[in-house]
Amino acid sequence: MLRPGALMRGMWTTFKSMFEKPVTVMYPQVKRPVSKRFKGRHELKRYDNGLEKCIGCALCAAACPADAIFVEASENTDEQRYSPGERYASTYEINFLRCIYCGFCEDACPTEAIVLGDNYELSYTNRSEAIYTREMLLVPVHPSAAPTPQKVAPGTFDRPIPEMEDPD
Amino acid sequence: MGVEQKLGNMGIVTHRLEDLVNWGRTRAMWPMLFGLACCAIEMMATQASNYDLSRFGMELMRPSPRQADLMIVAGRVSRKMAPVLRRLYDQMSAPNWVIAMGDCASCGGVFNNYAIVQGVDEIVPVDVYVAGCPPRPEALIHGIMTLHEKVKTETFKDWG
Numbered sequence: 001m002l003r004p005g006a007l008m009r010g011m012w013t014t015f016k017s018m019f020e021k022p023v024t025v026m027y028p029q030v031k032r033p034v035s036k037r038f039k040g041r042h043e044l045k046r047y048d049n050g051l052e053k054c055i056g057c058a059l060c061a062a063a064c065p066a067d068a069i070f071v072e073a074s075e076n077t078d079e080q081r082y083s084p085g086e087r088y089a090s091t092y093e094i095n096f097l098r099c100i101y102c103g104f105c106e107d108a109c110p111t112e113a114i115v116l117g118d119n120y121e122l123s124y125t126n127r128s129e130a131i132y133t134r135e136m137l138l139v140p141v142h143p144s145a146a147p148t149p150q151k152v153a154p155g156t157f158d159r160p161i162p163e164m165e166d167p168d
Numbered sequence: 169m170g171v172e173q174k175l176g177n178m179g180i181v182t183h184r185l186e187d188l189v190n191w192g193r194t195r196a197m198w199p200m201l202f203g204l205a206c207c208a209i210e211m212m213a214t215q216a217s218n219y220d221l222s223r224f225g226m227e228l229m230r231p232s233p234r235q236a237d238l239m240i241v242a243g244r245v246s247r248k249m250a251p252v253l254r255r256l257y258d259q260m261s262a263p264n265w266v267i268a269m270g271d272c273a274s275c276g277g278v279f280n281n282y283a284i285v286q287g288v289d290e291i292v293p294v295d296v297y298v299a300g301c302p303p304r305p306e307a308l309i310h311g312i313m314t315l316h317e318k319v320k321t322e323t324f325k326d327w328g
Binding site: 022023024025026027028031032065066067095096097098099100101102120121122123124125126127130 | 218219220274275276277278287289295296299303304305306307310311313318
C-alpha cells in the first residue's frame, strides 16, 4: 500500500540533512585530540638534570605480553653516567609492529621511565623500520639540562629508584 | 632547453607520464572489503562519515576482488584463511597493493602461536604496515597516505 505521507517524511529527513554541518574530521589537516588515557608510541623519559630514568632492569620486557621489548643493560660509572644507580639500558628496542599498546610496560616500570605517548601515526613500508632504538625513543634533553653520558661527583647518584612523592 | 620552454607560449603543459599515471592511481584506489577481525571495525569506522575515505578517492569498499585495487588485510590471518587470502590477492587485477593493517597482519602481533600466520608478507607482498592494536582510523589513513607516497615514486620499471 502506497503511503505518500510516510514517503514525504523520509524525503524531508534527507532534504534537511543537506543543510547540516558535516561531521567529517579532515584528518591530515585537522587532528582530533586524543583522550588523556590514550596509549600511543612509547617515550623514554629523563630526569630534570638530563639523566635517563631507565635503569635497564628489563621488567618491561618481562611484562610485555607480545615480547615486543628488548633491553640490554650496561654498567654506569661516575665518569660515564647515563642513569642513577648501577646500570643503564645500553640497548632498548621496541618493535612497534609487535607492541599491542596495552601499557603493561608502563605499569611494570619501577622508575616511571617508559610512558606511552600520544603519537599514533605509525606506518612503515618495511618491517625493520618499525623497530625503534633507544635513541629514537628517548625524549630530547631539556635545554637547561646536560645530555648523557654525564660526568658526576662520586656517590651522588647511587640510588637507582628515586624517592617518589606518590608511589602507587 | 626543454620542450616546455619551446611550447611555453602556446599554452601547452607537458608532464611526465609516470607522474600522471601515479597521480591517477592514488586518486582512485578502491579498497577491497576484507575484514578479518577487530581491525575491521576500525576499517569500517574509517569508511564511515566521521573519517570518510571518499576524500581519498576510495568511494566504496568493493566486495569483489576483481573490482578492487587495494587489499587492506584487517586482522589476524589464520593458517586456514591463508590460502583464501592468497586466492583473493591473485584474483585482483594489476596494479594492486596490500596494506597490512594492525599488528597481527603485520607480524602476528600478540598471537605468536601455531594457528596464526606470522605476518601476511609470508603469503602476499605487503606495501605498507600499519602499527596499532587496532590502529585508530587516523592511523589507517596515515598508512594509506604512506602508500600514496610510495605509489608516487613508482616508475615504468615497477609497472612491468
